[in-house]
Amino acid sequence: MTAQTRPRTELIEEFFDRISATPQPLLHGVTAAIRIELADHDGERTWLVRMHDGRVHVSRRPGRADATIRTDRKFFEQVVTGEANALTAALRGRLRIDGDIRLLVAFSRVLPGPPHRVTVVPPADRAAKEAARAAKASGTTARTGRVSVAAARAAADRKTRKDHER
Amino acid sequence: MTIGQVNILDGNTFVVCDKRGDIEATPEDTSGLFSFDTRFLSKWILTINGQRLNSLSVDDLQYFESRFFLAPGTGSIYVNATLSVVRRRAVGNGFHEELTLLNHAEEPADVVVRVDADADFADMFEIKDSIGKKGRYYQRVGSDHLLIGYERDTFHRETLITSSEPAEFDERGLTMRVHIEPHSEWSADLNVVTALLGWGQRITQPKYGHAGRKERPMAESLRRWIDEAPRLETDRESLRSTYRRSLVDLAALRFNPPIGSGANLPAAGLPWFMAVFGRDAIITSLQALPFTPELAATTLLALGALQGVRVDDFREEEPGRILHEIRYGETAAFEEQPHSPYYGNADATALYVVLLDEYERWTADTELVRACEPYARAALRWIDEYGDRQGNGYVSYKRTNEETGLENQCWKDSWDAISYRDGRLPGFPRATCELQGYAYDAKFRGARLARYVWDDQELARRLDEEARDLRRRFNRDFWISDGGYFAVALDADGSKVDSLTSNIGHLLWSGIVDPPKARSIVRHLMGPRLFSGWGVRTLAEGEARYNPIGYHNGTVWPFDNSIIAWGLRRYGYKQEAARIASAMLDAAEYFNGRLPEAFAGYDRSFTQYPVEYPTACSPQAWSTGTPLLLLRTMLGLNTSGQFLVTDPAVPPDIGYIALLDIPGRWGRIDAFGRGRPFTDDPRRRWTRPGQR
Numbered sequence: 022m023t024a025q026t027r028p029r030t031e032l033i034e035e036f037f038d039r040i041s042a043t044p045q046p047l048l049h050g051v052t053a054a055i056r057i058e059l060a061d062h063d064g065e066r067t068w069l070v071r072m073h074d075g076r077v078h079v080s081r082r083p084g085r086a087d088a089t090i091r092t093d094r095k096f097f098e099q100v101v102t103g104e105a106n107a108l109t110a111a112l113r114g115r116l117r118i119d120g121d122i123r124l125l126v127a128f129s130r131v132l133p134g135p136p137h138r139v140t141v142v143p144p145a146d147r148a149a150k151e152a153a154r155a156a157k158a159s160g161t162t163a164r165t166g167r168v169s170v171a172a173a174r175a176a177a178d179r180k181t182r183k184d185h186e187r
Numbered sequence: 188m189t190i191g192q193v194n195i196l197d198g199n200t201f202v203v204c205d206k207r208g209d210i211e212a213t214p215e216d217t218s219g220l221f222s223f224d225t226r227f228l229s230k231w232i233l234t235i236n237g238q239r240l241n242s243l244s245v246d247d248l249q250y251f252e253s254r255f256f257l258a259p260g261t262g263s264i265y266v267n268a269t270l271s272v273v274r275r276r277a278v279g280n281g282f283h284e285e286l287t288l289l290n291h292a293e294e295p296a297d298v299v300v301r302v303d304a305d306a307d308f309a310d311m312f313e314i315k316d317s318i319g320k321k322g323r324y325y326q327r328v329g330s331d332h333l334l335i336g337y338e339r340d341t342f343h344r345e346t347l348i349t350s351s352e353p354a355e356f357d358e359r360g361l362t363m364r365v366h367i368e369p370h371s372e373w374s375a376d377l378n379v380v381t382a383l384l385g386w387g388q389r390i391t392q393p394k395y396g397h398a399g400r401k402e403r404p405m406a407e408s409l410r411r412w413i414d415e416a417p418r419l420e421t422d423r424e425s426l427r428s429t430y431r432r433s434l435v436d437l438a439a440l441r442f443n444p445p446i447g448s449g450a451n452l453p454a455a456g457l458p459w460f461m462a463v464f465g466r467d468a469i470i471t472s473l474q475a476l477p478f479t480p481e482l483a484a485t486t487l488l489a490l491g492a493l494q495g496v497r498v499d500d501f502r503e504e505e506p507g508r509i510l511h512e513i514r515y516g517e518t519a520a521f522e523e524q525p526h527s528p529y530y531g532n533a534d535a536t537a538l539y540v541v542l543l544d545e546y547e548r549w550t551a552d553t554e555l556v557r558a559c560e561p562y563a564r565a566a567l568r569w570i571d572e573y574g575d576r577q578g579n580g581y582v583s584y585k586r587t588n589e590e591t592g593l594e595n596q597c598w599k600d601s602w603d604a605i606s607y608r609d610g611r612l613p614g615f616p617r618a619t620c621e622l623q624g625y626a627y628d629a630k631f632r633g634a635r636l637a638r639y640v641w642d643d644q645e646l647a648r649r650l651d652e653e654a655r656d657l658r659r660r661f662n663r664d665f666w667i668s669d670g671g672y673f674a675v676a677l678d679a680d681g682s683k684v685d686s687l688t689s690n691i692g693h694l695l696w697s698g699i700v701d702p703p704k705a706r707s708i709v710r711h712l713m714g715p716r717l718f719s720g721w722g723v724r725t726l727a728e729g730e731a732r733y734n735p736i737g738y739h740n741g742t743v744w745p746f747d748n749s750i751i752a753w754g755l756r757r758y759g760y761k762q763e764a765a766r767i768a769s770a771m772l773d774a775a776e777y778f779n780g781r782l783p784e785a786f787a788g789y790d791r792s793f794t795q796y797p798v799e800y801p802t803a804c805s806p807q808a809w810s811t812g813t814p815l816l817l818l819r820t821m822l823g824l825n826t827s828g829q830f831l832v833t834d835p836a837v838p839p840d841i842g843y844i845a846l847l848d849i850p851g852r853w854g855r856i857d858a859f860g861r862g863r864p865f866t867d868d869p870r871r872r873w874t875r876p877g878q879r
Contacts, residue, residue: 109522113342114385
């Protein structure tokens with residue numbers, strides 16, 4: 022999930038491969054199709070994401086869709102890595118949803134969370150905060166597996182990524 | 188709201204204006220046309236020949252429609268009153284204003300009609316906190332329109348103003364030169380349309396929808412809403428009008444969240460909280476369940492669809508957590524505020540399961556309960572995995588967003604709402620008592636759903652065991668034996684936070700209180716330190732932070748009292764529940780049937796009337812739901828298997844109550860109750876928790 026270790030051009034394909042490879046229980050009850058149109062310097066790329074009660078099928082073929090998401094490729098890369106949030110992007114007009122707006126909410130359930138979050142902390146403070154976070158993360162590890170996975174992932178992401186562009 | 192202001196609303200669009208229909212906002216006040224948490228008009232002033240108008244009267248035709256009767260002139264209305272002005276305004280996606288001038292004179296009239304307009308595009312949060320704008324304003328004037336816009340990077344909000352009659356538009360409004368024959372009238376339709384522009388959308392010419400054209404379907408929808416609710420018959424006139432007021436206000440507060448389920452659920456309250464709040468939506472749906480069960484259905488689906496799925500410290504999102512608040516304004520869009528959605532609450536997740544079970548008991552809508560099963564299971568997991576922040580078996584909270592997150596993540600969410608008797612504030616994580624009650628109830632009810640609807644006996648057994656264990660530990664760890672009540676919270680180090688609060692009433696509702704302890708709890712709730720005569724105070728008189736006008740530190744909250752009355756009924760304290768109902772309904776009379784968010788905790792004998800809390804929201808959803816839940820507690824309405832059971836305990840100042848056509852799994856059934864004098868019978872019955 023570390024955005025910088027891979028060529029960014031593959032991030033979107035990887036994301037679609039990932040969500041279509043396995044069942045997505047977070048999409049239970051959702052049966053609909055979303056077209057995703059991404060503007061790029063050399064034109065536009067379109068994906069059709071069909072969700073069928075927890076199963077996802079992604080293709081590059083045209084087809085009927087209940088909603089269309091439009092933005093540019095670069096920004097969508099940030100969305101699929103969790104660096105950018107799809108819902109606030111829609112409110113900002115950075116991303117546009119036409120059709121059934123609820124499908125943006127449904128789709129965002131399979132998007133990753135933020136790799137880390139900087140809340141304007143001076144570097145010295147940041148180190149102290151990270152230490153406190155790490156201690157807290159290890160504290161929760163003992164209790165539940167779920168928390169520890171999330172916390173460890175967040176901690177790893179924090180280490181690998183130094184800055185946060187928004 | 189301050190007196191003299193008029194509110195009209197539709198979904199998350201509403202207008203706050205003065206009695207003339209004018210909007211003249213200052214950066215700090217809430218006048219304006221609002222939509223999506225943004226002020227799309229901050230000025231809308233009508234003048235005739237350069238003069239402001241006098242208000243003769245205002246008709247609130249419907250909650251979405253008002254009519255203002257006006258006359259020109261600054262002094263007495265008898266001066267030059269040959270001209271009348273009527274503004275009829277309906278809210279839609281913006282608003283539609285039908286402006287009519289009537290010339291009563293023998294002579295023709297030539298008048299200059301001017302509307303000054305402006306939009307500051309303030310975010311609700313900026314008005315609350317009065318912060319400046321970071322973007323750029325622009326105006327575009329056309330021969331038939333004025334467009335006012337605001338942009339910041341890709342963020343665009345626009346207001347478009349048009350008129351059906353010829354008008355001269357300029358950057359600050361529009362002017363119409365009108366000739367009216369003797370005893371004739373002239374009218375114009377003014378449209379104000381709001382727009383949020385998405386990525387790549389560029390408006391070159393007006394192509395917005397027509398504002399205000401939903402009037403007829405809205406009137407129809409309101410009529411159906413009232414027709415479908417049970418009919419109330421009673422000899423107490425004020426109760427009838429309070430009931431009707433509640434139904435209409437609930438209809439007005441119905442909110443169709445743009446990124447939600449597509450159906451209506453209750454928004455929290457006007458004006459600050461015309462947005463989806465998880466806790467408020469759930470409580471209001473619980474209160475209104477016997478009356479309008481569809482609110483609960485949409486609340487369950489919408490909150491489920493927006494349930495947390497990942498860990499995000501900024502939004503305090505966690506898998507299974509039910510959201511706290513969603514906002515659509517500029518500060519949310521730019522992530523200066525976390526409400527997209529913000530998840531920082533520790534109670535809505537358990538309450539979600541409580542509502543789901545209560546909904547099933549009333550409606551037998553197993554289809555919806557199965558559709559919500561994954562949400563409810565995730566919610567139950569959250570209670571143990573994330574809610575239990577210390578690993579001590581209690582739900583507690585400590586914000587992960589230290590910049591803009593909430594310190595107190597329970598319903599009493601002001602910063603100083605949870606304190607020791609001596610006023611000290613406890614540390615974090617903080618485990619308030621009612622959270623444990625909700626968690627207990629969620630497990631208990633989750634077990635019932637698992638057993639009878641989801642057919643998962645293993646889960647049912649486990650949840651039952653956990654509920655029993657939680658209850659046993661809670662009655663030991665939170666009990667303050669020398670005071671005879673439960674601590675409001677456990678501090679981070681496990682110490683009991685020992686102030687006496689209304690929270691103990693919620694514990695009765697959840698059923699977590701061991702029956703032998705209930706009598707002492709009830710004595711406190713109805714005793715002089717908590718009971719003001721108008722209701723139960725949030726914090727008892729005598730505690731260091733007690734303040735009769737402290738937001739959560741001494742005021743009386745109607746919703747809080749309705750939950751307490753429900754709790755009293757659960758433990759068999761019928762008369763005490765009736766006393767609370769009686770006091771609340773008395774208070775409602777002073778507010779024309781519309782209970783405010785909170786009123787002052789002064790003793791009833793001291794003020795004679797309930798003093799409204801200064802900046803309280805009104806109408807507010809869970810205050811609006813309060814009379815409904817009190818009708819339920821007075822009639823003792825409950826489900827028992829396939830049946831509706833009643834066990835009335837109506838206060839003596841009400842002769843009779845008949846609630847007809849109560850919808851539920853039984854079809855429709857009527858319930859009746861007669862007022863009985865209060866006696867001071869020391870014998871108290873209690874039902875075992877679970878026997879409702």
